[in-house]
Amino acid sequence: MKIKTSGYDYGECEICNTHLQEKCIKQDFWIRGGLVIVEDVPAGVCPQCGEKVVKSEVGLLITKLIDNAEKIEKAPKISVPAIKFEM
Numbered sequence: 001m002k003i004k005t006s007g008y009d010y011g012e013c014e015i016c017n018t019h020l021q022e023k024c025i026k027q028d029f030w031i032r033g034g035l036v037i038v039e040d041v042p043a044g045v046c047p048q049c050g051e052k053v054v055k056s057e058v059g060l061l062i063t064k065l066i067d068n069a070e071k072i073e074k075a076p077k078i079s080v081p082a083i084k085f086e087m
């Protein structure tokens, strides 16, 4: 399903009241102990503080996507740095 990414007004940022700009973002989710990244998610992003807002319909589609174990299994894998916290 293709979601129209332009023309939606996300309104103001709840934190700093800056007008949100629509961008395609990457969102990361921990699912069953594994990190899954969903790319090209249309979201309202605050240019001031970085707060991100997704439409409820987009949120629902993401929930469906990350519930699809087969799709996740077939997705290209990337490796990410994992560092330990140090005092």
Ligand SMILES: [Zn+2]
Pocket: 013, 014, 015, 016, 017, 018, 046, 047, 048, 049, 050, 051
């Ligand atoms: Zn903000």
